[in-house]
Amino acid sequence: MIFVNDTHNPALKSFVDSANSGSTDFPIQNLPFAVFRRAGSKEDFRCGVAIGDQVLDLTALGKMHLLSGDAAQAVQTCSDSSLNRLMSLGAPAWSALRASLSRLLSIDSPHEGVLRGCLVPQADVEYDLPARIGDYTDFYASVHHATNVGKLFRPDQPLLPNYKWVPIGYHGRSSSIGVAGQSLKRPVGQVCGAGQTVPVTQASRRLDFELEMGLFIGSSNALGTSVSVDQAFDNIFGMCLLNDWSARDIQGWEYQPLGPFLSKNFGTTISPWVVTSEALAPFRAPFVRDAADPQPLPYLTSDRNSQRGSVNIALELSLETQAMRDAGVAPQVLCNGNFKDAAYWTPQQLVAHHTVNGCNLQSGDLLGTGTLSGPTPDSLGSLLEMTEGGKKSIAMSNGQMRTFLEDGDAIVIRAFCQSDSAVRIGFGECRGTILPATT
Amino acid sequence: MIFVNDTHNPALKSFVDSANSGSTDFPIQNLPFAVFRRAGSKEDFRCGVAIGDQVLDLTALGKMHLLSGDAAQAVQTCSDSSLNRLMSLGAPAWSALRASLSRLLSIDSPHEGVLRGCLVPQADVEYDLPARIGDYTDFYASVHHATNVGKLFRPDQPLLPNYKWVPIGYHGRSSSIGVAGQSLKRPVGQVCGAGQTVPVTQASRRLDFELEMGLFIGSSNALGTSVSVDQAFDNIFGMCLLNDWSARDIQGWEYQPLGPFLSKNFGTTISPWVVTSEALAPFRAPFVRDAADPQPLPYLTSDRNSQRGSVNIALELSLETQAMRDAGVAPQVLCNGNFKDAAYWTPQQLVAHHTVNGCNLQSGDLLGTGTLSGPTPDSLGSLLEMTEGGKKSIAMSNGQMRTFLEDGDAIVIRAFCQSDSAVRIGFGECRGTILPATT
Numbered sequence: 001m002i003f004v005n006d007t008h009n010p011a012l013k014s015f016v017d018s019a020n021s022g023s024t025d026f027p028i029q030n031l032p033f034a035v036f037r038r039a040g041s042k043e044d045f046r047c048g049v050a051i052g053d054q055v056l057d058l059t060a061l062g063k064m065h066l067l068s069g070d071a072a073q074a075v076q077t078c079s080d081s082s083l084n085r086l087m088s089l090g091a092p093a094w095s096a097l098r099a100s101l102s103r104l105l106s107i108d109s110p111h112e113g114v115l116r117g118c119l120v121p122q123a124d125v126e127y128d129l130p131a132r133i134g135d136y137t138d139f140y141a142s143v144h145h146a147t148n149v150g151k152l153f154r155p156d157q158p159l160l161p162n163y164k165w166v167p168i169g170y171h172g173r174s175s176s177i178g179v180a181g182q183s184l185k186r187p188v189g190q191v192c193g194a195g196q197t198v199p200v201t202q203a204s205r206r207l208d209f210e211l212e213m214g215l216f217i218g219s220s221n222a223l224g225t226s227v228s229v230d231q232a233f234d235n236i237f238g239m240c241l242l243n244d245w246s247a248r249d250i251q252g253w254e255y256q257p258l259g260p261f262l263s264k265n266f267g268t269t270i271s272p273w274v275v276t277s278e279a280l281a282p283f284r285a286p287f288v289r290d291a292a293d294p295q296p297l298p299y300l301t302s303d304r305n306s307q308r309g310s311v312n313i314a315l316e317l318s319l320e321t322q323a324m325r326d327a328g329v330a331p332q333v334l335c336n337g338n339f340k341d342a343a344y345w346t347p348q349q350l351v352a353h354h355t356v357n358g359c360n361l362q363s364g365d366l367l368g369t370g371t372l373s374g375p376t377p378d379s380l381g382s383l384l385e386m387t388e389g390g391k392k393s394i395a396m397s398n399g400q401m402r403t404f405l406e407d408g409d410a411i412v413i414r415a416f417c418q419s420d421s422a423v424r425i426g427f428g429e430c431r432g433t434i435l436p437a438t439t
Numbered sequence: 440m441i442f443v444n445d446t447h448n449p450a451l452k453s454f455v456d457s458a459n460s461g462s463t464d465f466p467i468q469n470l471p472f473a474v475f476r477r478a479g480s481k482e483d484f485r486c487g488v489a490i491g492d493q494v495l496d497l498t499a500l501g502k503m504h505l506l507s508g509d510a511a512q513a514v515q516t517c518s519d520s521s522l523n524r525l526m527s528l529g530a531p532a533w534s535a536l537r538a539s540l541s542r543l544l545s546i547d548s549p550h551e552g553v554l555r556g557c558l559v560p561q562a563d564v565e566y567d568l569p570a571r572i573g574d575y576t577d578f579y580a581s582v583h584h585a586t587n588v589g590k591l592f593r594p595d596q597p598l599l600p601n602y603k604w605v606p607i608g609y610h611g612r613s614s615s616i617g618v619a620g621q622s623l624k625r626p627v628g629q630v631c632g633a634g635q636t637v638p639v640t641q642a643s644r645r646l647d648f649e650l651e652m653g654l655f656i657g658s659s660n661a662l663g664t665s666v667s668v669d670q671a672f673d674n675i676f677g678m679c680l681l682n683d684w685s686a687r688d689i690q691g692w693e694y695q696p697l698g699p700f701l702s703k704n705f706g707t708t709i710s711p712w713v714v715t716s717e718a719l720a721p722f723r724a725p726f727v728r729d730a731a732d733p734q735p736l737p738y739l740t741s742d743r744n745s746q747r748g749s750v751n752i753a754l755e756l757s758l759e760t761q762a763m764r765d766a767g768v769a770p771q772v773l774c775n776g777n778f779k780d781a782a783y784w785t786p787q788q789l790v791a792h793h794t795v796n797g798c799n800l801q802s803g804d805l806l807g808t809g810t811l812s813g814p815t816p817d818s819l820g821s822l823l824e825m826t827e828g829g830k831k832s833i834a835m836s837n838g839q840m841r842t843f844l845e846d847g848d849a850i851v852i853r854a855f856c857q858s859d860s861a862v863r864i865g866f867g868e869c870r871g872t873i874l875p876a877t878t
Contacts, residue, residue: 134573135614140697150696160695165638166629170697171610171704175574175799176662185663187796190605190736199604201736201795223615223706224624224877250796256599257589258579258609259698262796265610267662297629297640356640357626357689357701358877360614438663438797 005095007031007102008282010423014105015112016119018052025273025416025426026050029282031101032238032273032427033083039126047078047086050273050428051105053122060118066104066111070096082132083237083274087218088363091234091277094218098278127179127272130240131216131364136177136268137354138212138244138368139169143344145373145381152389164294167345167353172244172368173265180241180271180430186407186437187266189250203437204247206390207405210371211317211335211381211413214242214270215347216364218277223360229302229309232348235361239280239313239347241271241413241430242368248384248404269432270366271413279425283417284308285340287349299356300349309346313339313427315372315415317381321400322408331412332396334386337379339415342372407436444534446470446541447721449862453544454551455558457491464712464855464865465489468721470540471677471712471866472522478565486517486525489712489867490544492561499557505543505550509535521571522676522713526657527802530673530716533657537717566618566711569679570655570803575616575707576793577651577683577807578608582783584812584820591828603733606784606792611683611807612704619680619710619869625846625876626705628689642876643686645829646844649810650756650774650820650852653681653709654786655803657716662799668741668748671787674800678719678752678786680710680852680869681807687823687843708871709805710852718864722856723747724779726788738795739788748785752778752866754811754854756820760839761847770851771835773825776818778854781811846875 006012007029013020014028026032032050037043048055058078061067067075070089074097077085086094104111140146143163150158162168178184186207192199218237221227227235244264251263287309289295302309315338318331345353350367371381380386383404386394393401405411410433416426445451446468452459453467465471471489476482487494497517500506506514509528513536516524525533543550579585582602589597601607617623625646631638657676660666666674683703690702726748728734741748754777757770784792789806810820819825822843825833832840844850849872855865 135612161636162631162638162692162695165631166693168693168697169700171612171700173574173610173798174613175801175804178662185797188665189796192601192604197600198733199601199736201738223617226627226877247796253601254605254607255696255698256601257694257698258607259696261608261610262793262798265798266796294637297638299640354701357628357686357705358624359612359701359704362614365614438665 007098008422010421012102013107014051015107015109016052016054016105018054022424024052025428026052027423027425028102028105029423030275030279030425031098032275032279033130034272034274035082035128035130036125038120038124045081045128047080047083049101050122054119055122055125056105057118057120064114067100071100081128082364083130084132084364087131087216087237088220090219094237094276095278098276129177129179130272130274133174133177133364133366134362136172136174136366137169138172138370139167139350140370141167141345141350142342142371142373144342144375145371145385148373148380148385165297167350169354170259172268176265177268177270177366180269180432182269183433183435184245184267185435187247187250187262188437189247189262190253191249192253199253203439204249205404206248207434208246208248208383209405209411210244210246211315212242212244212368212370212372213339214240215350215367216240216274217361218363220362221355221360224358226355226358227351229300229305229348229352232351233304235351236277236347238274238276240274241415241427243269243411243413243430243432244368245269269430271428271430273428275425275427280311280417282422283312283419285310285312287346296349300352305346305348309348310340310343312419313415313417315339318412319402320410320412321396323400324398327398329398335379335381337372337374337381339372341374343369405434407434409434446537447861449860451541452546453490454546454548455491455493455544457493461863463491464867465491466862466864467541467544468862469714469718469864470537471714471718472569473711473713474521474567474569475564477559477563484520484567486519486522488540489561493558494561494564495544496557496559503553506539510539520567521803522569523571523803526570526655526676527659529658533676533715534717537715568616568618569711569713572613572616572803572805573801575611575613575805576608577611577809578606578789579809580606580784580789581781581810581812583781583814584810584824587812587819587824604736606789608793609698611707615704616707616709619708619871621708622872622874623684623706624874626686626689626701627876628686628701629692630688631692638692642878643688644843645687646873647685647687647822648844648850649683649685650754651681651683651807651809651811652778653679654789654806655679655713656800657802659801660794660799663797665794665797666790668739668744668787668791671790672743674790675716675786677713677715679713680854680866682708682850682852682869682871683807684708708869710867710869712867714864714866719750719856721861722751722858724749724751726785735788739791744785744787748787749779749782751858752854752856754778757851758841759849759851760835762839763837766837768837774818774820776811776813776820778811780813782808844873846873848873
């Protein structure tokens with residue numbers, strides 16, 4: 001069950017000072033999970049929770065036997081090298097662990113001394129993927145993105161007739177999902193120029209990013225069963241940031257009739273930190289469907305989803321070129337958007353749709369939202385859209401120009417939730433850097 | 440390295456009598472792998488090899504310490520509940536184990552007595568999936584299938600311009616792959632009738648099968664590296680039978696622009712037995728490209744692939760209705776084809792294409808070939824093709840008619856390899872049965 005409870009109390013402070021600054025992504029009201037170890041060590045990866053600029057080592061915490069009941073059971077799963085087992089325990093266990101962590105990390109904690117011994121500075125750690133991702137599905141949930149991309153290919157019919165009925169999605173590649181901080185080689189593949197009939201094999205010249213969020217499945221459903229929209233609120237463990245790198249020239253040649261393949265599966269980057277559904281509860285927002293648009297079919301509808309189905313998450317994407325890094329200037333912000341303005345479907349509708357046919361989702365499975373482009377020119381989630389298919393270049397404030405990504409370019413995605421009645425929480429950073437192709 | 444060696448000697452006989460009959464799928468020249476346990480038991484699943492009508496329990500064999508060197512190391516991985524670790528050892532280890540098993544199971548075996556203690560009748564076992572399948576990719580490798588399906592949607596341009604250049608593929612769902620013998624519920628989903636603009640949610644009325652084969656990846660490649668066509672001969676562990684169940688009405692409404700999704704991911708059935716690449720070596724066949732067709736791009740070409748890239752595998756698909764089962768009559772054969780006549784690309788080309796962009800394939804990953812329709816009316820691999828999109832019904836010899844599958848229908852796929860100079864080997868059976876939808 002997801003609700004606004006004591007753990008969201010804006011008055012709550014932590015004994016970890018850095019968690020109490022207004023600028024941190026990780027106040028005590030957040031408590032996101034990651035898999036980490038000390039950088040450069042041979043330690044086993046294990047689960048941790050962010051608090052200010054520290055990681056609380058949950059393996060170390062588990063050994064203290066400070067927790068009881070569901071929380072004690074939950075923390076024992078956190079010595080695993082992935083969050084899968086914690087995810088499989090279900091919402092009551094996640095909630096119990098969160099409540100315990102909130103009390104233990106509070107400024108009134110009776111265990112501050114021993115807890116301090118379980119903290120590791122985030123500056124000193126490296127991350128692994130938060131989960132073993134069995135299956136990765138990518139959706140197409142922004143109607144603005146679908147319209148913008150559709151215009152490039154079908155000016156007279158940008159949106160296909162199914163778009164406003166079907167939460168369009170397709171299966172992606174699990175094996176090539178990496179954690180933020182990674183560097184990725186520019187892919188090589190078949191491309192066929194406009195007006196050409198014979199393709200060539202070359203490094204992609206139209207390399208792009210896609211600003212997305214990821215949903216981690218917590219509770220699984222068995223093959224042959226479906227998950228209702230209301231049940232889906234409880235089945236989603238949390239959300240992360242996701243960059244769906246895309247080679248537009250490879251995509252354009254390969255994608256008919258079965259969809260994108262090599263243009264996407266060379267790499268997908270996600271943030272290390274998973275912000276739990278419970279931490280997002282205070283930022284829930286109504287799911288609004290324009291009167292002119294069809295109402296969703298019954299299996300995609302519920303009162304709770306209409307009232308609280310969306311989430312108010314501010315999104316920001318920046319480009320850092322090699323020249324910016326060399327000159328020590330800040331990355332150039334290319335996009336400022338918001339999940340609730342971009343997504344035509346809620347997270348729960350994506351899960352309900354995915355399972356309406358009996359497809360089994362498993363703990364640790366990842367669902368990408370698709371590119372979260374908003375309705376305004378400053379909230380577009382891909383270079384394809386910003387450059388109108390590569391026709392226009394974008395000028396950076398340092399004078400550099402870009403149509404697509406160049407070697408050495410890094411993309412940084414950030415996101416945060418803010419409201420008048422709650423403490424701001426953030427998602428950390430999802431950074432990936434492009435390396436030259438192997439030739 | 441894959442070669443024709445002593446293990447293929449047609450004169451070789453086993454002390455297991457049933458392996459020496461001309462009709463068995465599993466003579467001593469085959470030795471396919473599966474994961475099994477005694478049916479209805481609580482035993483751990485473990486790896487076994489088929490010999491005649493028996494399974495050789497490789498965990499039991501490993502405890503005998505009869506093997507040495509690479510074969511001894513290989514057999515120790517076979518007490519796992521999946522073949523992944525054996526697959527990861529690479530072709531020399533697979534070959535060493537095969538050579539040892541061939542000697543141990545031969546009619547001249549010095550260890551017949553103890554080996555007999557490691558045999559379990561196939562009639563008494565149940566199977567699990569042969570591997571933990573990290574990622575599942577489905578290709579579209581039959582030009583006849585692509586043409587037949589294309590004709591239904593684009594009579595003036597059945598084949599898209601990329602088809603003869605790109606081995607078209609897309610990512611499928613790993614979690615819903617099941618092993619032969621399974622029953623699957625008819626899926627529910629959005630469908631939109633011809634001429635309609637508002638979809639409805641209902642059980643699929645156009646449920647179909649697709650006759651395919653699967654390739655199991657043995658040796659992995661790291662992210663950012665590619666596998667050449669020649670290397671791919673060694674990276675493929677073996678092949679199995681695969682039924683890609685497909686709901687045509689759901690597919691028709693959902694698949695634009697990102698490809699099939701819920702129309703496929705409710706279930707895929709594979710055979711328990713994986714026939715190794717080395718067992719298939721005597722049945723290799725030339726890869727032939729019509730002079731009128733473009734030659735493959737360099738990364739899809741090698742001399743070895745041209746000379747021995749394809750495989751001569753006879754394919755058979757049958758339908759068994761509930762009425763046939765009740766009357767005890769044989770299933771109705773719907774399709775007789777051959778892999779080499781159907782596939783426009785070889786297994787090695789599928790692997791080389793999949794990795795040309797640096798995508799990492801992992802041990803245990805599964806690649807489906809796509810529907811293996813041949814050039815003749817009796818070798819079509821789906822009802823969609825046999826019925827020309829549901830326009831014609833098919834008459835069974837018991838008087839029943841079918842356009843698409845009905846509840847209770849079972850589909851049985853079989854395949855075997857045969858040549859003048861080698862002993863016939865088979866793939867066993869891939870059977871799946873359709874249950875009514877949940878309403």
